[in-house]
Amino acid sequence: MNIQQHIITATVNAVKELYNQDLPETQVNLQDTRSEFEGEITIVVFPVVRFSKKSPEATANDLGEYLKEHIEEVTAFNVVKGFLNLSIVSSYWIDLFQTDLLKEEFGTIPSNGKKVMVEYSSPNTNKPLHLGHVRNNLLGYSVSELLKANGSEVFKVNLVNDRGIHICKSMLAWLKWGNGETPESSGLKGDHLVGKYYVIFDKEYKKEIEALKETGQTEDEAKKNAPLIKEAQAMLLAWEAGDEEVISLWKKMNGWVYDGFAVSYKNLGVDFDQYYYESNTYLLGKDTVEEGLAKGVFFKKPDGSVWIDLTEDGLDQKLVLRADGTSVYITQDLGTAQMKYDDFKMDESIYVVGNEQDYHFKVLFLILDKLGKSWAKGLYHLSYGMVDLPSGKMKSREGTVVDADDLIAEMIATAKQKTEALGKVDHFSEEEKESLYYKIGMGALKYFLLKVEPKKRLLFDPAESIDFQGNTGPFIQYTHARIKSLLSKANYKNGQHVASDIALSATELEMIILLSRYPAEIASAAKAFSPATLANYIYEVAKMFNKFYHEIPPIVKEEDEAIKQHRLNLSWVTSNIIKSGMRILGIEVPERM
């Protein structure tokens, strides 16, 4: 039993004995004592006052006396207003530290038997990835790792949007203006090459619209009548009919895109256990529509279109199948959800998708629930905010997107320049330097994006480079490298215990308490699907270490062996938590930098 639980139980007993009242355990409110007060654990006594019928101060004093009397580890207490601060004997903290935290596997949580699917990335194959996709990928990957760390079995899946009118646009533009250009002939990365033709299509299409408007057509008419869009639509029909030429062009161009994505994914450090392709799933869902009609969840309008009425749930009527019997977006999502469940039988399924689709997922989940799917309650939309530029939203057609590959290259270049300026790595091999620049650059980028609460929108200013100082990835990486250097200088041997009666400084005590929170931080971050809370915790840990490192004399020169070993143990545990926590964020920590 840990000390916190011990205190809670004893407090309940105290209220029984002193006031003859039954205090519910949930009313015992514990928190870490603020550093400006004496003690480590604080009881907020206001909730107890109702039971004691005394003033907060008097109640706190009563409880303090009782706890000091009945709990061996409680050595002293003080009362500040309604707060009872308890001092715990330092040997308790040292024992806790040595038996739990000093283990390599500290922070890993045993299996909870849950199977979870995380769907993320889900790109379109008509253009390269941009900063918005980067946020999605990093978030999806990190949440997956977080859930694994919390004891779940995780399947990462990528549902690739590889078909549709937008893909045909790129194909058509390439046929018309491409002159047979390939990634090899142009030296362009495949996804960028295809994206180039998507932009060309849009430009030419706009020209046609303008021309038609000159002839007196309205904007809407012109958009529908432009020859290019008609050709693209014809191509889509040909694709659906299995036209050999179209299919083979489609395969060729998608192949270029996949080669390009593979490079970006590798650089981002993300991976997937399973790919789904919409070209295989876009016809799914019609069975589900039949099922819904049979169950009376859906209804058919006279024109043959199928709808669900969600007005009682505060939403609208929603179309689930067109009058001509073809699917809409939600049709295939219904079918795909069923297929994913049939494939994996997972308990929970997380969709990492931007908040512009909040409404869509609300409807999707509600429909599946109304269809009586037992697994519908395990569905969760991890909705994240858009990445904005100072100028506003990124728009691919207006060229205001921050390209993922460019950004990665810039981050690495910046890392190189900053590292060289510090002049610490001159003796590194070229290979080690390259690897270091990559780790630091990506560490800066990943931490920058992940430290912000997912649902909040995020501002990125391309004119200002991402920081490498303060609350940043490189700061945390640096702290880790510094600890590793210290440990190697001291010939550190892991896991050696010292007598639990050594003296601890205030900072050392604070460190132990902070470090001991790691498993709880993982659990709460996993519960909230939020790598951000973990990121901020790791930062606190790194900051605390640097404070400790500065205020004590050099450890390697420490003559008291027990104190030396204990300080090295503290350093090692810090590095272990940083490494493990950063790994969950998808960030590598160098051994030296």
Added chain:
RNA sequence: GCAUCCAUAGCUCAGCUGGAUAGAGCAACGGUUUUCUAAACCGUAGGUCAUAGGUUCGAAUCCUAUUGGGUGUACCA
């Protein structure tokens, strides 16, 4: 119009199921290196937590309204 999310220091962000004097980083100013890596540390300054009510012993946090901003509201995906 309706739905939904957001609003905290000059800037970017923390702030747990309501608890002590609202915290970090950047930028600004000052200091720290004969001592284990100064991508570090210490200090100064910076706030009507959008506004107004309400609930409570106690509200940045919960409720209501208002203002400002984002997103959605297609037989697009």
